[in-house]
Amino acid sequence: MNILVVNGSPSGKNSITLHTALYLEKKFPDQKFTYLDAASRIHGLQKDFSPAAEALSGADMILFSYPVYTFIATSQLHQFIRLIKENNVDLKGKVASQITTSKHFYDITAHNYVRDNCFDLGMNYIPGLSADMDDLLKEKGQKEACEYFKHLLWCVRNKVFERQVLHERKPLVEEVDVPRTHVQPKNDKDVVILVDSSNTNPTLDAMVRRFQSKLPFKTRVIDLGTFGFKGGCLGCFRCAATGHCIYKDGFEDLLRNSIQKTDSIIMAFNIQDHSMGVRFKLYDDRQFCNGHRTVTTGMPMGYIITGNLDAEENLRMIIAGRGQVGGNYIAGTATNQTDPEKEIDQLALNLEYALDTGLQRTSNFLGIGGMKIFRDLIYLMQGMMKADHRYYKSHGLYDDFPQKQRGTIFKMKLVGILMNSPKLMAKAGDKVTEGMVGPYRKVVDNA
Ligand SMILES: Cc1cc2nc3c(=O)[nH]c(=O)nc-3n(C[C@H](O)[C@H](O)[C@H](O)COP(=O)(O)O)c2cc1C
Structure with a gap:
């Protein structure tokens, strides 16, 4: 297969993500890989998209390779996708997939974004590989990359593609009345x-x-x-x-x-x-x-x-x-x-x-999960991300590290001992759940 790797990292040849594609090229010598520096050459492509259009048209499979940037793909890859559409490059029926590296902070929304655009272009989409930026350095990450690619080839052979979820698109309202007068401003904000x-x-x-x-x-x-x-x-x-x-x-x-x-x-x-x-x-x-x-x-x-x-x-x-x-x-x-x-x-x-x-x-989960990823990342990279580290320290953002919560860990050990003993449990009876709800009852009583 002719596989075109669309490199959506502004780092160009120094892209970490790109190295997963380069690794796969070595591991799967029967496939033909070509590369398009879409992000680092975006200014040139805005002036003349024909080299990209030609590369895209000649490929059997388009493999988007990019870093996750602030919940989605890079602005340069956004621009590239815009250019594909503006230039009416026909990619219908071609296979598409994607490889990202990131810290997994909202990699899901980045993948969905590229997937949805592949569907717009009429491509047959196969779910991509979302790797941590360090994964390729580890044996496990290398194995996962190879397994992803092996499965990708199997999906192509067997025509196993992701189903496009179709959402109803209502006609939009274009007329909006604009009042001539402004409500009395409070002027304090x-x-x-x-x-x-x-x-x-x-x-x-x-x-x-x-x-x-x-x-x-x-x-x-x-x-x-x-x-x-x-x-x-x-x-x-x-x-x-x-x-x-x-x-x-x-x-x-x-x-x-x-x-x-x-x-x-x-x-x-x-x-x-x-x-x-x-x-x-x-x-x-x-x-x-x-x-x-x-x-x-x-x-x-x-x-x-x-x-x-x-x-x-x-x-x-x-x-x-x-x-x-x-x-x-x-x-x-x-x-x-x-x-x-x-x-x-x-x-x-x-x-x-x-x-x-x-x-x-x-x-909720979206916020708490996201902040835990940030917390761990900044703590680990404190030597480099100094301003972030100072901010996280001064704003108590490291305070929820579980290993710091010694009191809770100790209490739970005692609860564990109690719950593992049939004798003690029989004695405690309903008192276990009662003990758990006790502090909450106190709050309600005092309200
Ligand atoms: C502007 C910017 C935004 C980023 N946003 C995210 C993000 O939302 N989620 C994440 O997990 N990593 C994020 N990262 C980290 C990159 O995804 C990560 O460093 C990636 O491995 C870089 O790959 P590359 O060398 O191929 O460009 C961001 C990095 C930069 C520079």
């Missing part, structure tokens, strides 16, 4: 609305204006579409040590002084390729200069979206996950699926409540 003028439409613009007129706070619109980004995150990791990005294009100042210092951030975007669009993704990736520090914890956020969000299960998980990991209450996701005016008004109302009361929500 500042809300930033992030937009992308390179991927917008009149409905989204009207929804943003309606939101501004209904929210009783001052709003500032920041256009990511016209901001002079020098480029997408290069994955150079320099910021991990210094806290500063190597690009000097003013983004750090915009992020730290104009965006993060506000009281609430609203993201207004048009769904594109199952995501928030290339520019928003670039904005997300470039926030890596902020490391893994959840500096906007407690800040309520909201979304204004055009497109069929209900049909975008993965994008909804990304929105929920980001709010959860960041410690941000999501005041709403207003869309134009059925009644944009009502949804906008509710978002404005609910955000007002959240800002007035400092509303917070407890974290």
